[in-house]
Amino acid sequence: MRGARIGTLLLLGCCIGGSALADAKVLEEGARKDGELTWYVSQVNGVTAEAAGNAFTDLYPGVKVNVVRITTQVAYQRVRQELRNKAVVCDVLSTTDIAQYSALKKEGELAKVAPANAAGLSAAFQNFDPDGYYYPTFAGEVVIAYNTEKVKPEEAPKNWRDLLEPNWNGKLALGHPGFSGYAGNWVVLMRRLYSWDYFETLEKNDPLVTRSIIDTVTYLNSGERWVAVSPSASLLESRDKGNPVGIVYPTDGAVLMIAPSAVLAKAPHPNAARLFMNFLVGPEFAKIAVKSRGESIRSDVPSLPGVKTVDQIKTIRASEKESIEDLPKVIEDWRDTFGG
Amino acid sequence: MIDITQRQELSAKTHKRRTSLKRRLQHFEPSLIVFLIVAAVLVFLVVNPLARLVITSLQTGDGAAWTLGNYVAAYNRERYLQALVNSLMLGGAVSALCILFAVPIAWGVSRTDMPLKGTVRVLVLGAFITPPYLGAIAWILLAGPNAGWLNQLFVAVTGAEEGLFDIYSFPGLIFIIAIYSFPYLFIFTSAALEVVSSELEDAANILGAGTLRTTLRVTLPMVLPAILGGVVVTFLEAIALFGSPALIAVPARINVVTTQLWQFFGTPARPEVAAAYAMPLLVVTIALFAWQRSMMRRKGFVALTGKGGERRILALGPWRWALLGYALVVLSLSVVLPYAVLAQAAFTKAWGRGLSLDNFTLDNFHYILFEHHMARQSVFNSFTYAAATACLAIAIALFIAFIAVRRMVPFARVLSFLCMAPFVIPGIVLAIGFYAAYASPPLSLYGTAWILILAFTTRFLPIAYANAEAAVRSLNPEMEEAVRILGGSRLTALRRVTAPLLKSSLIGAWLLVFIPATRELSAAIFLYGPETRTMSVMLFDMSEEGNFEHLAALGFLLLAASVVLVGLGYRFLGRDFMLRRG
Numbered sequence: 001m002r003g004a005r006i007g008t009l010l011l012l013g014c015c016i017g018g019s020a021l022a023d024a025k026v027l028e029e030g031a032r033k034d035g036e037l038t039w040y041v042s043q044v045n046g047v048t049a050e051a052a053g054n055a056f057t058d059l060y061p062g063v064k065v066n067v068v069r070i071t072t073q074v075a076y077q078r079v080r081q082e083l084r085n086k087a088v089v090c091d092v093l094s095t096t097d098i099a100q101y102s103a104l105k106k107e108g109e110l111a112k113v114a115p116a117n118a119a120g121l122s123a124a125f126q127n128f129d130p131d132g133y134y135y136p137t138f139a140g141e142v143v144i145a146y147n148t149e150k151v152k153p154e155e156a157p158k159n160w161r162d163l164l165e166p167n168w169n170g171k172l173a174l175g176h177p178g179f180s181g182y183a184g185n186w187v188v189l190m191r192r193l194y195s196w197d198y199f200e201t202l203e204k205n206d207p208l209v210t211r212s213i214i215d216t217v218t219y220l221n222s223g224e225r226w227v228a229v230s231p232s233a234s235l236l237e238s239r240d241k242g243n244p245v246g247i248v249y250p251t252d253g254a255v256l257m258i259a260p261s262a263v264l265a266k267a268p269h270p271n272a273a274r275l276f277m278n279f280l281v282g283p284e285f286a287k288i289a290v291k292s293r294g295e296s297i298r299s300d301v302p303s304l305p306g307v308k309t310v311d312q313i314k315t316i317r318a319s320e321k322e323s324i325e326d327l328p329k330v331i332e333d334w335r336d337t338f339g340g
Numbered sequence: 341m342i343d344i345t346q347r348q349e350l351s352a353k354t355h356k357r358r359t360s361l362k363r364r365l366q367h368f369e370p371s372l373i374v375f376l377i378v379a380a381v382l383v384f385l386v387v388n389p390l391a392r393l394v395i396t397s398l399q400t401g402d403g404a405a406w407t408l409g410n411y412v413a414a415y416n417r418e419r420y421l422q423a424l425v426n427s428l429m430l431g432g433a434v435s436a437l438c439i440l441f442a443v444p445i446a447w448g449v450s451r452t453d454m455p456l457k458g459t460v461r462v463l464v465l466g467a468f469i470t471p472p473y474l475g476a477i478a479w480i481l482l483a484g485p486n487a488g489w490l491n492q493l494f495v496a497v498t499g500a501e502e503g504l505f506d507i508y509s510f511p512g513l514i515f516i517i518a519i520y521s522f523p524y525l526f527i528f529t530s531a532a533l534e535v536v537s538s539e540l541e542d543a544a545n546i547l548g549a550g551t552l553r554t555t556l557r558v559t560l561p562m563v564l565p566a567i568l569g570g571v572v573v574t575f576l577e578a579i580a581l582f583g584s585p586a587l588i589a590v591p592a593r594i595n596v597v598t599t600q601l602w603q604f605f606g607t608p609a610r611p612e613v614a615a616a617y618a619m620p621l622l623v624v625t626i627a628l629f630a631w632q633r634s635m636m637r638r639k640g641f642v643a644l645t646g647k648g649g650e651r652r653i654l655a656l657g658p659w660r661w662a663l664l665g666y667a668l669v670v671l672s673l674s675v676v677l678p679y680a681v682l683a684q685a686a687f688t689k690a691w692g693r694g695l696s697l698d699n700f701t702l703d704n705f706h707y708i709l710f711e712h713h714m715a716r717q718s719v720f721n722s723f724t725y726a727a728a729t730a731c732l733a734i735a736i737a738l739f740i741a742f743i744a745v746r747r748m749v750p751f752a753r754v755l756s757f758l759c760m761a762p763f764v765i766p767g768i769v770l771a772i773g774f775y776a777a778y779a780s781p782p783l784s785l786y787g788t789a790w791i792l793i794l795a796f797t798t799r800f801l802p803i804a805y806a807n808a809e810a811a812v813r814s815l816n817p818e819m820e821e822a823v824r825i826l827g828g829s830r831l832t833a834l835r836r837v838t839a840p841l842l843k844s845s846l847i848g849a850w851l852l853v854f855i856p857a858t859r860e861l862s863a864a865i866f867l868y869g870p871e872t873r874t875m876s877v878m879l880f881d882m883s884e885e886g887n888f889e890h891l892a893a894l895g896f897l898l899l900a901a902s903v904v905l906v907g908l909g910y911r912f913l914g915r916d917f918m919l920r921r922g
Contacts, residue, residue: 035433038870047886050712066870067713070881073606080609085779087786089869170485177589178606179884208508208591211884218888224487243690328608335603336419339593 024116027278028060030271036064037091038273040075042181043138043259045214045234048292055288056279063272070179071212076100079264083109091273093279094137095263096181099323101260103132110134111263113274117282124295125258125312132263137280139295140256141315142186142213144248145210145230147220151246154193157227159252160190164201172205173225175213178218179333180230182213186255187330193252199337209338220245231257236293249308253316258297345376364497372503375749378740382758385736385798389773390765396565396776397615407672410616420600427579427597430514434578435571437518441670443523443560443567448663450533451559452654454666463671468523469902470675471859471876473583474895477883478678480587481685483507484539489681501749508592517584523575526569532566533559538652551654561779568635572628580766583860583876597621598768598862611772618769625765685892703891712890714873719897722875725789726857729796730804736797737804738846741812756805757908763802770799775866787869795863800853805848811842844912851909855902 031037041049046069051066070078072095079100082088104110110133118126119133125136144158144163148173157163163172172181175183190198208225210216217235218229221243232247232254239245255289261280267273286301295310296303304310318326400407415421448454449461482489483505490502506512538561544554560567582598589596598616604614656663688699708715740759744752762770774795779786785794815838823833861876868877876900882891 002911006859012422046882046890047707051712054711065713068870068873070883071884077605079611081775081779082786085775085786086781087784089787142890178603209593210591211586214885218885219484219487222484224484226486241690292438295856331606335595339419340424340597 010020011163013224027271027275029056029105031060032062032268034269034272035062037197037276038065038066038068038089039079039092039094039276040068040070040090041068041094042072042075042212043094043096044289044292044294045069046100051240052285052288055284056276059279060275063275065115065276072100072184073179073180079104083266088264088266088268089335091267091269092261092263092276092280096138096257097184097323098258098260098320099327101129101262101337102320104131104262104264105129107133111265111270111273111275113263115274115278115281117278120283120298120300121246121281122297122299126262126280128258133275134260136258136297137261137285138257138259138289139297139310140257140259140293141249141313142182142229142234143232144250145220145228145235145246146246146248147223147226148246150223150226150243153246155246156246157250158248159250161194161198161252162228164198164205164228166205168260169205171217171226172202172207173211173216173228173230174207174209175216175229176209176211177327177334178182179211180213181259182255183229184213184327185257186229186321186333187317187334188322188326189253189255189316191326191330192318192322193316196333196337199334203253203337207338209270213235217245232295232307233293236311240293240306248314253314256310256315256317258317271333287328347705371511374743375751375755376745378736378749378755381736382740382755385794385801386758386761389770389798390761392776393618393769393773395614396612396772397619401610401612407875410610410612411619412478413610413613414617418657419595420617423595423597423600423789426594428509428624430510431575433514433615434518434521435575437514438522438525438574439567439571441518441522442570443529444663445667445670445804446530447559450530451662452656452660454656454660454667460664460667460671463668463675464523464526465742465906466679467671467674468527469855469859469899469906470520470577470635470678471522471861471881471895471898472517472581473587473876473880474682474859474898475520475586475674475678477879477888477891477895478682479507479512479516481888483512490677508588510592510594513585513588513594514589517581518574520584521574521669524573524577525567527564528573529563529572532563535670536562536624551656555654556902565632565635566635568632572632574875575628576625580625580768580862582865583880598766601768601772603755603813610638610645611776614772615776618766618772619767621766625763631764635868651835657794667837682892682895684886687898688889705897706891707890708893708897714871715878715890715894717871718873718878719790719901721872722858722898723901724855725793725872725874728789728793729800729857730854732793732797733801733804733807733849733853734808734846737801737808737849738795738812738842740804741808745809745812745889746817746899751906756809759805760802762798764800767799767860768866771795771863771866774798774863779867786867787872791867792864792872792874796857796860797869799860799863800857804849804853807845807852811845811849814845815841824907832900847909847912851905854905855858858898858902 025238039053044052049067049069055069057063075093075095076094076097079090079093082090084177101110106227114132115135121136126134128134143159144160157165168338177184177187180327208219210219213231214234215230217238220228221227221228221238234243234304235247239247261277263270263273263277270279283298285302286296286298290296292305293304293307295307372452397410398406398408399721413430432683445460445464449457454460480488483491484508485491485503485508488503488505490505490509494500494504495502508518518605540558540562544558547555579597582602585596585599586602589599601614601617604610604617687701687702689701690699732741737759740755744756774791775786778794785791819837819841820833823837825831828836859876860874861880864874864877865880868874875894879891882894
């Protein structure tokens, strides 16, 4: 409640035209009083998430970030549990499944925020939620990945249907839609493009199914699997570290993921949460995200060389409606088809 | 005061115990207060969470109405039933494999002249203190079908196209659980073998039976109750584990009860269906215990009195080397190989690149200890929660054991039953009950250390109680009475006689609670908050990103800390403190 009131005050402050600098000061002071915040994050890997938490504390000494890096669906499961039991612990939620945000917003569980840094987002990422409840904080693609020691570039799959070839039997790794938001979106889109038959056939190739989609890259690194459906950021980061992995942007479209973040309405540390939200859409976090080979969502932070941007490749994206309506269904169907 | 209690103790011994509650209320006695306090503690820890679980399973999601719909929802899908069948098959297969692993080694260590017994015992202990999920991760590196060490070796040696082992399979899952569950069976079996006297074996020998025949027809049947007890424990362990199935069965696309339970908490969360789904697990466990008890009652195992008789070591001749070889193979699978591969991962920049000087690094330890904001804290959390759990569980158990054994209050047997009851509740089910009971206001324990400590205390109360009761039973009240007769106070008796006598068995019991509590995962995964993450939860979260180098380093810290503690246990209690049955 107190948070909501301060938030409203801040918003009012902006509208009346009070100095933005003064508002920032007030928010910072409030955040220091809060002392800490809890961040459930699945958009980036654990090392990057920890680095972001440390960078925030360096920027605002005295405000600690409790980084909880978990998969998208597990993060949501915890938030739901907390809401249900009226014991909210999470302040800021950063997952990859937009349906979660739209559901929470509808139920009034998200705080309306106006981070000053949002003004610097690239045009494509502006007005993500016109009502200002959630903002994009990370962008990347789901792509085809392969181990370059086991598979020659010319033999690597070129499009999603190539994964059905029997020569990949026992050599594939996929993320689990019941855990990973990236995997969930990928499944929704493959179903749209090729119907559920795609997965019936894919299952016959005996794929390994990881909880986090990031894990698929580990299995490629070690040569345990040869071809995978992977997130571009982790894959490129691994490639640049010297691991034998290659990337294919599928001709039928890489799955574009724009991952949002939001402050919970009942966040126990409302000021710290809002300050952190401002940090997440700001240049500091964008630099960290870009370093982990994410695509830049800000015009003032360039993507790393070697990271292709949306305008350079063909992408496909699940609509909000698809995410909301189809995702729960495909998770069930997935479990029926794949087991586990 | 003293007189009353004394008289009551006497009366408890001589008269019938069943005094009506009404009369007790009329002649108000302090024992009633004691009983009520103890009962309240047990209601809080055991009865309420379990009752909540049952009630939740019978109510609609919003708790507004009674329904059986949850049971329908929990069993109307083939997939859900399949998970149940898979779990039962898993439990059965794991138990069978554990017999194969544990019984020969236990027999070798307890009854034969097998060499290197000390080493074998230490390695079994090593398997006992290794968290199953850490072992599972090591085995992913060892037996991943394409890149696992063992498969690469196999391909290099034989020139075969494909590796031999596939850890991501149902047999793989059985194997990985069995190699970390068999120490339970080993402990039970070797403890029993050590108290069986050789007289019956001698008789068999005189009547012309050979060594093998004697062992199979005389020795082993005599310790059958112990083996059955161990089988029940390994079976329950196998069907209640969450970590290993999440690591092996999810990638291998096999559904078991615990991963299915976890799914019911996904979106949309249906805890009421989860509660209904958990009920057969409880029924299975209770049925198993009933079966074990009836087996033991039917046959009179008088040989297990532990009294008299001489125990001789059986000379196996050259076969002793074969037996040692077998023991070492089993223990290499559960301890030596996994820790070798984890060490390789913990000290390298990229484990896939193998062993070389330029790949060596200490950065993983540096990251875990100094850069990761929670890892160090999680080490601290695990050990403090486990210590608090062990103290709490032992204190409650000792108190109840004392008043139950000495029959100082009415309904003492109810109290001891309640202490043992949590044994039949799998950790994940217990966590669901605790969550339902104490996460919400008024107590709002979610996210606090207390909900973890209390859940752990309940979970390990049976271990504490079994040990405390055995310890108290071994005390002869006459020793205390001697102090009293000589003019010492009750307190003096307690401090100078009872406490010293109980000390070593209590330290042993404390460690038996402490060690499993440091690695508890299945309850913790539901109940942790951002600042109360334990090492097991951290390891589990790291595993899903395949961050094996950091994870292995954290696993090594856990191992190092456990080794220090076990070392201390050895020092205080002699070297086989943990391999003795309480």
